[in-house]
Amino acid sequence: MENSSYLVVYLGILLALLSVATFFVVRQVWVTRRVEVTLSDLQTKVSQQKGNALEYYELGSLLLDKKLFAQASTYLKKALKELPDDEVENSVLVHNALGYAYFAQEQFDLAIRQYNEALKIRPDYVTALNNLAHSYERKQLMPQALETYEKSLAAEPTNATAQRRAESLRKRLA
Structure with missing residues (x-):
């Protein structure tokens, strides 16, 4: 009798896990399908007019x-x-x-130009500041990258990305 109760519990847990997994798979398929339909509709529209x-x-x-x-x-x-x-x-x-x-x-040069255009309009736009700093890093312009991360931190002191990258650059430049 005891073995059959373990089996029932095991099957119940397995069924619950499969149900949760099915939910997430179906949800992801639905989201992906919605994005694909939106993409297709927009492409069709802008190609026709x-x-x-x-x-x-x-x-x-x-x-x-x-x-x-x-x-x-x-x-x-x-x-x-x-x-x-x-x-x-x-x-x-x-x-x-x-x-x-x-x-x-x-x-990277084109990316830097676009990020700077965004920052001319909104100098405290943290996402563009982080992206600009990352572009400087990829171009090996470490002093400019650090300065830009520090501007990002001035605008948003809790910015984890800028904190982590600025600290790393300070160590590299020291």
Whole structure:
């Protein structure tokens, strides 16, 4: 009798674990499918007619997520061209995303230019500061990288990435 109760408990635990795993798999499939449909719809729309800045930005962002960096940069550049003059604040996000696309393609000078464009508009944009510093690091411009991480920490003292990287650079430069 005791063995059969262990078996029932074991099967119950196994069934619960399988149910949880199934939930997460189905959820991931649903999210992926939704992203693919959105991507397809946007690509179809902008190929048939001129898109707006938001559509180009969304399309570029989805392509960044899929690691299609060259395609993403094309759409992000279109987003910048289509962005109305009164939406300068939104261009910060596009410049940062475009910088990331260039960074991922190891085009560090272009990435640095885009991050600096974002920072001209919003000097305390911590994400662009961290990205700019990382680009400097990849170009072996360690003093500029440290200075940029310190600017990031001035804007957000609890920034774990900037804290960790700045400390590492201080040790390397000492």
